[in-house]
Amino acid sequence: MRLNLLFLSIAVAVGLAVAVFGPPHMSNPLLTKDDNVLHIAGIFPIGGKGGWQGGQACQPAARLALEDVNNRTDLLPGFILKLHWNDSECEPGLGASVMYNLLYNKPQKLMLLAGCSTVCTTVAEAAKMWNLVVLCYGASSPALSDRNRFPTLFRTHPSATVHNPTRIKLMEKFGWSRVAILQQAEEVFISTVEDLEARCKEAGIEIVTRQSFLSDPTDAVRNLRRQDARVIVGLFYVVAARRVLCEVYKHKLYGKSYVWFFIGWYEDDWFEQNLEKEKINCTREQMRIAAEGHLTTEALMWNQNNQRTLSGMTSDDFRIRLNEALKKENYDIDNMRYPEGYQEAPLAYDAVWAVALAFNKTMEKLDRVGKSLKNFTYTDKETADDIYSAINSTQFLGVSGHVAFSSQGDRIALTQIEQMIDGKYVLLGYYDTQSDNLTWNNKEKWIGGKVPQDRTIVRTVLRTVSLGLFISMGTVSVVGILWAIALIVFNILHRHRKVIETSHPVCNTIMLVGVCLCLGSVFLLGLDGRFVESESYPAVCQARAWILTLGFTLGYGAMFSKVWRVHRLTTKSKQDGKVKKVEPWKLYWMVGGFLIVDIILMLCWQIIDPLQRSIEIFPLEDPSSTDDDIKIRPELEHCESHHNNVWLGILCGYKGLILIFGLFLAYETRSIKVKQINDSRYVGMAIYNVVVLCLITAPVIMVIASQQDASFAFEALAIIFCCFLSMALVFVPKIAEIIQHPRDKVEAKYNTDAGVSKEDEDRYHSLLAENDELQKLISAKEEKIRILKIKLQERESMKSSGTDGTAPSAAEGMNEPICLGAGGVRNNLIPARTYHGNAAGAQPEPAGLILPDPFTTNSDSAIGPISGYTRSSQSDFEFSESYL
Ligand code: ABU
Numbered sequence: 001m002r003l004n005l006l007f008l009s010i011a012v013a014v015g016l017a018v019a020v021f022g023p024p025h026m027s028n029p030l031l032t033k034d035d036n037v038l039h040i041a042g043i044f045p046i047g048g049k050g051g052w053q054g055g056q057a058c059q060p061a062a063r064l065a066l067e068d069v070n071n072r073t074d075l076l077p078g079f080i081l082k083l084h085w086n087d088s089e090c091e092p093g094l095g096a097s098v099m100y101n102l103l104y105n106k107p108q109k110l111m112l113l114a115g116c117s118t119v120c121t122t123v124a125e126a127a128k129m130w131n132l133v134v135l136c137y138g139a140s141s142p143a144l145s146d147r148n149r150f151p152t153l154f155r156t157h158p159s160a161t162v163h164n165p166t167r168i169k170l171m172e173k174f175g176w177s178r179v180a181i182l183q184q185a186e187e188v189f190i191s192t193v194e195d196l197e198a199r200c201k202e203a204g205i206e207i208v209t210r211q212s213f214l215s216d217p218t219d220a221v222r223n224l225r226r227q228d229a230r231v232i233v234g235l236f237y238v239v240a241a242r243r244v245l246c247e248v249y250k251h252k253l254y255g256k257s258y259v260w261f262f263i264g265w266y267e268d269d270w271f272e273q274n275l276e277k278e279k280i281n282c283t284r285e286q287m288r289i290a291a292e293g294h295l296t297t298e299a300l301m302w303n304q305n306n307q308r309t310l311s312g313m314t315s316d317d318f319r320i321r322l323n324e325a326l327k328k329e330n331y332d333i334d335n336m337r338y339p340e341g342y343q344e345a346p347l348a349y350d351a352v353w354a355v356a357l358a359f360n361k362t363m364e365k366l367d368r369v370g371k372s373l374k375n376f377t378y379t380d381k382e383t384a385d386d387i388y389s390a391i392n393s394t395q396f397l398g399v400s401g402h403v404a405f406s407s408q409g410d411r412i413a414l415t416q417i418e419q420m421i422d423g424k425y426v427l428l429g430y431y432d433t434q435s436d437n438l439t440w441n442n443k444e445k446w447i448g449g450k451v452p453q454d455r456t457i458v459r460t461v462l463r464t465v466s467l468g469l470f471i472s473m474g475t476v477s478v479v480g481i482l483w484a485i486a487l488i489v490f491n492i493l494h495r496h497r498k499v500i501e502t503s504h505p506v507c508n509t510i511m512l513v514g515v516c517l518c519l520g521s522v523f524l525l526g527l528d529g530r531f532v533e534s535e536s537y538p539a540v541c542q543a544r545a546w547i548l549t550l551g552f553t554l555g556y557g558a559m560f561s562k563v564w565r566v567h568r569l570t571t572k573s574k575q576d577g578k579v580k581k582v583e584p585w586k587l588y589w590m591v592g593g594f595l596i597v598d599i600i601l602m603l604c605w606q607i608i609d610p611l612q613r614s615i616e617i618f619p620l621e622d623p624s625s626t627d628d629d630i631k632i633r634p635e636l637e638h639c640e641s642h643h644n645n646v647w648l649g650i651l652c653g654y655k656g657l658i659l660i661f662g663l664f665l666a667y668e669t670r671s672i673k674v675k676q677i678n679d680s681r682y683v684g685m686a687i688y689n690v691v692v693l694c695l696i697t698a699p700v701i702m703v704i705a706s707q708q709d710a711s712f713a714f715e716a717l718a719i720i721f722c723c724f725l726s727m728a729l730v731f732v733p734k735i736a737e738i739i740q741h742p743r744d745k746v747e748a749k750y751n752t753d754a755g756v757s758k759e760d761e762d763r764y765h766s767l768l769a770e771n772d773e774l775q776k777l778i779s780a781k782e783e784k785i786r787i788l789k790i791k792l793q794e795r796e797s798m799k800s801s802g803t804d805g806t807a808p809s810a811a812e813g814m815n816e817p818i819c820l821g822a823g824g825v826r827n828n829l830i831p832a833r834t835y836h837g838n839a840a841g842a843q844p845e846p847a848g849l850i851l852p853d854p855f856t857t858n859s860d861s862a863i864g865p866i867s868g869y870t871r872s873s874q875s876d877f878e879f880s881e882s883y884l
Contacts, residue, residue, distance in 0.1 A: 264298025
């Protein structure tokens, strides 16, 4: 059934082929007597547009062989060999058509010669039906080594798999362990690649990609580039090879970074031929550039030793004869323009000799049983088996080397390695697969002067904080820490001075310890892979988190507790109407409370989900200072835990609340000066500063986290700025006060926080003088009033004495309450004049003026003594210029 279908499908092709090519050519038209002629069929690929058109040289070579065989009297005595052939164009359909034409047309053929893998595959698969032995002179497909599928096939052409051990050997020699494959979608190449893959796997060579194409290699070549393929094994026929090479040029897959392995049986100038005819879109020069440096592997097809062969010729003799024959067919051999198949011509020549020898042997055997080869028919399995056995055992020294067939019908051969150097193939060496012997001439030449790499070398570069930045920030931090330590000493030494004592020196010391820790954390923030091993990095992460958190809590917490107490004092006093005393332990408790919360949170974080070293990988970059094929992969270390956002959210949320609340308290108490905490206004300013910087820095750092220098600089500067400003705001006035007023008495007269100046002092004295004047005036007025009252009483008593004649005593009048309204004052209880802070030149308010309650009124609008407090210099709260 299968055979019938095959016949049917090919019958059309047969007719077509005959119509196109006419009857099969006769190799020797002089031979007319048919009785002593042994006919063989030949299929030669010659005029096709793709594939291997090796018949161009192989057919003349076979013709030479026929001449030589037929001239030998000791071979096929009494018989001559006659070849009937036609062109298959390396097309399997046409090849089958040619085969049927040859087989079904008289005379009876005894054997079939064929070339080109695709055609051989077709004819060898069908030939067994006619009990015909097929001898392929030009078929490299490894698939043909399948004895079940091709039971009657022999070939003088080595299998393409002989290249693979050679390729592997070269890859190992040059240290390439990552290769790519580009193949034409033909069985010959598919089966070669399968064999290559298996061998690569065995040798530990990675096949990074395998691209195939039917006729247009554009996409496949582009994919090779995408995959960063550097060592590429290309398997395709020569027409496709030209297209590939043009794409290689266009996609810049040539030069010092790339190595191509091509098949070695293309002609020497294959990349320059037929460019216009095949519409190749590259110039000769471009093709030459792209082809430079490629390697080829090929089985040896010419006898290397130049020994005299069975035919009596050396391979050089054969070359001369073949060249002559080709010249007669108008090939420009003198200018080294060889036809396709020139390399394989010895194989075709030796194939004919192998046939002759096999027939000779078979004839001898048949003679012994009274049979003749002449009587062979397609159903004569017995004779076919004899022919098979004869060719299977045939061995001789041919022009292609030692001809022998393996059990799979394969030719055993050496391989040669060549490289295109300056547009010419240079022989690099030979490889004998059997003995694993590589003979190397050391003639290889690489474009970049060194062996290309099989991949882009990716160098991992850890991005670290620049040393200059780290040192400068570290230096400033050290200065800050020293300054903080000096302030601690100053604070302790002067703890009994009023200015320090009323600012709660222990709180100040706590704040300064916090400052030291925060400044110390600047060093830890800059400690990265430059200084620390990756194994130690998690410890640095933990230390950063702990030190910054505790430092912040101590520094900010101490300041927060002060404004908190001021706020409590003012609100409580207002409610109670009593002066409250500040108890220091309450301040310490607040800081301690914050610390406890911090420690609990940090412990939970560290125990449940500790901070680890994580790596952020950046896109590959080109190195700036090397010609090597290197890419840089920048990496950046981060401290992260699995649920980093959750932990940061909790910690930042808690700290954020304290910050915002501190901001609120600082705002609320901005105009209040409390004797018990004399520096609360400056502390409030420091809190403003810390809050603003924290609120800006935290989100910015998250955004620029991938820029190590920027984020370190931003973070370090924020810490440094907060610490320095806080220290300056809290301590500079104290230092100035102690320097200006070395004695406690003078100093006690002024609140350091008020920042009393000479002008203020003068104004104070003038106000005191004015107050005295007014007191005198009031005394005079009161005296006048008293007299008037006495007079009034006298007048009233006179009026009443008009009735009883008695007058009330002055003492009686004196016992009456003196009522001058709400603004009334006693002459010895004059309120100190206050003035509006924003308008230093504003007129003093008259004494006795009713003033609004300062706790509920903005300091800008309400300034004055508080009911229950006598002189400003003795009051517990003062309201002065707002620092907002
Ligand atoms: N050396 C030519 C091989 C041709 C082919 O296998 O088709």
